[in-house]
Amino acid sequence: MSTNNLINPNDVLGFTKVINGFKGSYGIDGVLYWEDSNGNTIMGTPNWSEDGLVPFEFSDADGNLDSISTLYIRNYPTKVEQLIVYFNTLLELTYSVDDLKERVSNL
Numbered sequence: 001m002s003t004n005n006l007i008n009p010n011d012v013l014g015f016t017k018v019i020n021g022f023k024g025s026y027g028i029d030g031v032l033y034w035e036d037s038n039g040n041t042i043m044g045t046p047n048w049s050e051d052g053l054v055p056f057e058f059s060d061a062d063g064n065l066d067s068i069s070t071l072y073i074r075n076y077p078t079k080v081e082q083l084i085v086y087f088n089t090l091l092e093l094t095y096s097v098d099d100l101k102e103r104v105s106n107l
Helices: 009-015 079-095 097-105
Strands: 022-026 032-035 041-044 053-059 065-072
Touching: 009 022, 009 032, 009 079, 041 079, 053 079, 053 097, 065 079, 065 097, 079 097
Parallel strands: none
Antiparallel strands: 022 032, 032 041, 041 053, 053 065
């Protein structure tokens, strides 16, 4: 599958810039960040380390960081399906912030 058939950060931010209190931004380092008002950040950049994959990481306000999961967008044939699964995953992660904060604080 060519990268033309895969979502990219511009596709994601073109759909929405806020989800469940997390504001999306595209950093100068190329990472797609979703940050809430408490300084919790979810990073999820399509095709970051490999085409067709979205690695998700979480960082709390203290800078504790951990890898959460990897989404295989290449398993979904259309950009619409990829966006749906991306935002479903992101929404699930935003609802799990307390668990994620506990997880990274115990590292």
